[in-house]
Amino acid sequence: SYVLTQPPSVSVAPGETARITCGGNNIGSKSVQWYQQRPGQAPVLVIYYDRDRPSGIPERISGSNSGNTATLTISRVEAGDEADYYCQVWDSNSDHLYVFGTGTKVTVL
């Protein structure tokens, strides 16, 4: 089964940059998505196909993917960015066809 590993938490001061990693075996060969889940709310897609943003997602949020690590970058962090973030890939060889990362809680100091 394919495993995606994220750091449990990331802390960042307002105005600074948060980087959230998602590690997986040769993840660079897969398409990676990122979801933001604010407390008590449903997840929201913020990045798809490694680096594309749905309409309404600010340019401050960006993604990259290479080798064994995908990264979600949030620039000029705001209080409203405090949330859990999950990466996701599709793996036809896994029990769970859609594989989610372990999740990272972003805390804005």
Next chain:
Amino acid sequence: QVQLVESGGGLVKPGGSLRLSCAASKFTFRDYSMTWIRQAPGEGLEWISSIRGDGDTIYYADSVRGRFTISRDNAKNSLYLQMNSLRAEDTAVYYCARVAPRVGDRYFDLWGRGTLVTVSS
């Protein structure tokens, strides 16, 4: 607006059954594959089942295969999850989600707000 609304959650005893529903609005429901995803309290997201637009192709995670059944009624713009032989570890918020529509898309572009299922005696 375009939305998904789940219902049917509640408290059920171990071994019991429950049927979840998801009502879709303001998009052509039959054109989309649909999915159920769950999140145990304080835990991460777990994909459990998907169904294609025509209802003919269905996938399950091993954790629910043989106990849960996904189905849809395109005439009613509705998705369902029949859950049997429920266990304590099935306790979670269950989300209905839409799979993005292009061929090869493998992600979820619309989520419902979820419905809580609690399995406890």
